[in-house]
Structures are given as structure tokens and as C-alpha cells.
Amino acid sequence: MRLTTILNSTLKFKGFVFKKCKFIEKQTDPPQLEIEVLSRKGSQGRCSKCNRKCPGYDHLSRRRFAHIPIWGFLVFFVYSPRRVSCPTCGVRVELLPWAIGKCRMTKSYCWYLSDWAGRLSWTEVAQCFRTTWYHVYKAIEMAVEWGRSRLDLDNITSIGIDEIQWHSGKRYLTLVYQIDIHCKRLLWIGENRSMKTLTEFFKWFGEERSLKLEFVCSDLWQAYLKVVKKKASQAFHVLDRYHIMALIGKAIDKVRAQEVKKLKEKGKKPILKRTRWIFLKRPENLTVSEDQKLAQLVKQNLKTVRCYLLRESFQRFWEYVSAYWAGRFIDRWTRKVMYSRIEPLKKVARTIRQHKPIILNYFKANKKINQGVVEGMNNKVKLNIRKAYGFRTKKAAEVQLYHALGKLPKPTFTHRFF
Numbered sequence: 222m223r224l225t226t227i228l229n230s231t232l233k234f235k236g237f238v239f240k241k242c243k244f245i246e247k248q249t250d251p252p253q254l255e256i257e258v259l260s261r262k263g264s265q266g267r268c269s270k271c272n273r274k275c276p277g278y279d280h281l282s283r284r285r286f287a288h289i290p291i292w293g294f295l296v297f298f299v300y301s302p303r304r305v306s307c308p309t310c311g312v313r314v315e316l317l318p319w320a321i322g323k324c325r326m327t328k329s330y331c332w333y334l335s336d337w338a339g340r341l342s343w344t345e346v347a348q349c350f351r352t353t354w355y356h357v358y359k360a361i362e363m364a365v366e367w368g369r370s371r372l373d374l375d376n377i378t379s380i381g382i383d384e385i386q387w388h389s390g391k392r393y394l395t396l397v398y399q400i401d402i403h404c405k406r407l408l409w410i411g412e413n414r415s416m417k418t419l420t421e422f423f424k425w426f427g428e429e430r431s432l433k434l435e436f437v438c439s440d441l442w443q444a445y446l447k448v449v450k451k452k453a454s455q456a457f458h459v460l461d462r463y464h465i466m467a468l469i470g471k472a473i474d475k476v477r478a479q480e481v482k483k484l485k486e487k488g489k490k491p492i493l494k495r496t497r498w499i500f501l502k503r504p505e506n507l508t509v510s511e512d513q514k515l516a517q518l519v520k521q522n523l524k525t526v527r528c529y530l531l532r533e534s535f536q537r538f539w540e541y542v543s544a545y546w547a548g549r550f551i552d553r554w555t556r557k558v559m560y561s562r563i564e565p566l567k568k569v570a571r572t573i574r575q576h577k578p579i580i581l582n583y584f585k586a587n588k589k590i591n592q593g594v595v596e597g598m599n600n601k602v603k604l605n606i607r608k609a610y611g612f613r614t615k616k617a618a619e620v621q622l623y624h625a626l627g628k629l630p631k632p633t634f635t636h637r638f639f
């Protein structure tokens with residue numbers, strides 16, 4: 222079977238045909254295969270702007286389009302595009318069904334690379350297919366643009382709003398996820414975490430859809446709280462469990478750091494050294510030696526330990542079923558904290574008191590939304606940002622995140638390369 226026969230059956234372009242194959246043996250590494258594409262005799266080209274069939278005008282010089290490499294050969298389609306004279310658009314280059322705009326990679330190649338980039342890092346994909354990081358990026362950008370413009374935004378009832386630090390913590394990105402039981406995905410990315418950022422999301426999402434939202438999950442960041450209240454006031458505002466536990470975790474961290482310093486100043490034994498994770502981890506995740514160390518620490522009269530025990534007692538809060546009793550628990554717990562004389566934790570208690578109604582929504586919304594999804598998505602985002610080491614621009618990070626977590630639609634091809 223000839224290679225052109227395979228190509229003619231896997232890729233069907235109306236009005237075009239694959240003709241000759243040629244090895245380019247000019248000591249190129251890797252070796253290259255050139256496949257000549259011809260327009261069918263008597264066929265008319267289509268205007269690249271309005272897609273209408275138009276009479277020909279002239280021919281341009283040969284162009285090469287990179288296609289999926291095969292058996293160690295780089296593959297190129299070679300074609301001399303016609304220019305057509307369109308009655309409405311004037312003289313234009315014809316529409317090439319295998320290419321997008323001025324991109325010199327075929328559509329199939331772009332989709333192929335972007336599919337691989339879902340499994341490997343961009344650099345690895347570039348190495349495997351002997352192309353460049355930039356070409357992989359361009360391919361994914363195409364896939365993301367295609368998918369984003371065909372996004373189905375119907376039936377979204379729950380969203381989660383989250384922020385993430387990037388650029389070594391100097392800047393923020395606001396991320397909005399869909400967190401419905403039937404679909405969890407990244408919906409939108411915006412720069413900063415201001416009211417303006419989130420307002421832009423709602424503008425993109427549309428007023429009608431915003432008014433159909435039933436649950437919005439976020440942290441206690443004021444800008445988010447305000448915008449959600451304004452744009453989706455009908456929705457139940459729920460706080461994610463992990464955001465609240467993270468608040469307490471940060472307080473423990475602060476108390477521990479202060480206490481380490483104090484012990485050092487007083488010339489006491491540095492018993493708190495290398496204990497950070499013991500206090501931040503859940504007890505069930507501790508190793509045997511960490512567990513033993515914790516048992517010793519608990520015997521000491523340390524602020525950090527008291528703080529730790531208060532956090533552990535707060536875990537019981539999530540086991541409540543009734544919002545009423547959970548509310549009573551908050552009252553008791555915050556009272557206890559206020560007597561503790563641990564300033565960072567007292568601050569958390571005040572925040573919890575202030576936002577008690579929203580926190581209690583957790584129980585009213587229970588089982589209707591996926592608690593913990595926001596945390597899971599946040600971890601995936603962090604992993605992708607780390608994987609995308611070297612992304613300097615927001616655009617590249619955005620492309621990577623949408624590609625990995627956006628569940629974007631893809632076209633159906635006549636031939637499957639996977």
C-alpha cells in the first residue's frame with residue numbers, strides 16, 4: 222500500500238488529493254518525508270474569509286505544513302495555495318482544510334500534540350516528536366481556543382471560587398470551577414483577586430446563568446463575598462471546609478514560629494524544632510516516630526500544643542448534621558479560644574464568629590455539592606503550575622490550566638490517531 226493511499230483514506234479533504242511522496246535525503250536529521258498535495262482538477266478554491274467558492278486568481282509559492290511524524294520521519298505536506306478572487310472580500314488566499322490561519326502545522330498534528338500534552342509535559346512532547354516547545358504550545362493554544370469557543374455552559378448549578386498565588390507568590394490568579402456532582406472542571410481564570418476580577422467572571426458567565434446558580438463555594442476573602450452577594454444573591458454561599466481548616470493551620474504555624482523564637486531567647490531546649498509538619502498534619506497521617514514525638518510534646522505546657530488540640534477539637538464540627546447544633550458548637554469553641562490567650566487563634570475565632578451564617582450553610586448544602594472539590598481542584602492547579610515550570614506569561618499558564626482541567630470539547634475526526 223502506498224503512503225498516499227493511507228493518507229487519502231485517513232484524511233479526506235474535499236477538492237484535494239495527496240499525490241507524490243518524496244524522501245528528502247539531504248542529510249537532514251531526522252529524515253523528512255514530503256507529501257505533495259494537489260487541488261483536484263477543475264475544482265474551485267474557497268475564500269478563506271467567507272468560505273464561498275470563488276474563481277482562481279493566481280498561485281502562491283510552495284508551503285510546507287508539518288504533519289504527524291511517522292517511523293522516525295518528519296512529515297510535511299507541500300502545497301502551493303491558490304489565491305481566489307472573491308466578489309465580496311477581494312483577492313484572498315484560499316481556505317486550506319488541513320490548516321488553521323497562518324499556522325504551519327496541520328490541524329491533525331496540532332490535536333495529536335495537544336492530546337500527548339495531556340499525558341506528558343510540554344518539553345517531553347517536544348522531545349518525543351522532535352519539535353519545539355513553542356510548537357507544542359501553539360498546538361495546545363489552538364486546541365484550547367477551539368474548545369473554549371464551543372464550551373457548553375448549560376446546567377451549571379454550583380461553582381467554586383478559589384485563588385492561587387503564582388509568580389513566586391507575588392501575584393494572584395482567581396479561578397472559578399464548576400463543582401456539580403455530574404461535572405467538575407475549571408471554568409474561568411482571571412488575574413488578581415479583586416472585586417473587578419470576579420465581576421469579570423460573572424460578566425463572562427452571563428446574568429441569566431448567574432441567576433440560576435444554586436451554590437457558590439469560596440473562602441472568606443471579602444472581595445469575593447461582596448461580588449457573589451451582588452451577582453448571585455439567590456445562591457447558597459458555602460465556605461469550603463479546607464479554607465477554614467487552612468485558617469486555623471496558618472494560626473498554628475504562626476504560634477509555633479513565635480514559640481520557637483521565645484524558647485531560644487530563654488535558652489531552653491529547642492523541643493519544637495522540626496515539628497512543623499507534626500502539627501499541620503492530621504493525626505491519622507502521622508508516621509510512628511512523628512506520633513511518638515507528638516505524644517511527648519503534648520505533655521509539655523506549650524502554646525503550640527494547646528493550639529493544636531483546639532484545632533483537633535474543631536474537626537468534630539464537620540461531623541454535625543444539624544446546622545443548629547453546629548452553631549452551638551461554634552459558640553462553645555470560639556468562647557474557649559477567646560480564653561486561650563493565643564492571639565493568632567483568637568483572630569481566627571473572631572473571623573469564624575463574624576461569618577457564622579455562611580459557615581453554617583455548609584450543613585444546609587450538605588450532600589448537594591461536592592465538598593472538598595475545591596481543595597482537590599486547587600491541588601491539581603498547583604501541580605500543573607509546577608509542571609509548567611518555565612511559564613513566564615499568564616497566557617501560557619492559562620493555556621496549560623484550561624487544557625489540563627477545563628474538560629474542553631474536541632472535534633470528532635474521520636480517523637483516530639489514538
Ligand SMILES: [Zn+2]
Pocket residue numbers: 268269270271272273307308309310311
Ligand atoms: Zn470572501
